[in-house]
Amino acid sequence: MARWVKPEVYPLIAAMSFVTGMVAFSLTRNMFMNPDVRINKAHRNTAILDNKEEGERYALHGLRQFLRTRRPEVMPAINSFFSNHKE
Numbered sequence: 001m002a003r004w005v006k007p008e009v010y011p012l013i014a015a016m017s018f019v020t021g022m023v024a025f026s027l028t029r030n031m032f033m034n035p036d037v038r039i040n041k042a043h044r045n046t047a048i049l050d051n052k053e054e055g056e057r058y059a060l061h062g063l064r065q066f067l068r069t070r071r072p073e074v075m076p077a078i079n080s081f082f083s084n085h086k087e
Helices: 007-033 052-059 062-068 076-083
Strands: none
Touching: none
């Protein structure tokens, strides 16, 4: 096995493991918590769902509410350093 897995491949394995975990998390979250996905037969029989509150709760989760209070910047310290630079 050491012949196939070289040390320079470890970052790639780590990145792919992280991405695979994120995909599994997203699919699991959508399958069990999305109001539009109907797994059991009782919910599949209803043609039109009246679940506006459930949809809003799903769309406005904790991370999105937290990010609404933040400025849309990737690196705020570097942005403020270069935008407020005085000569």
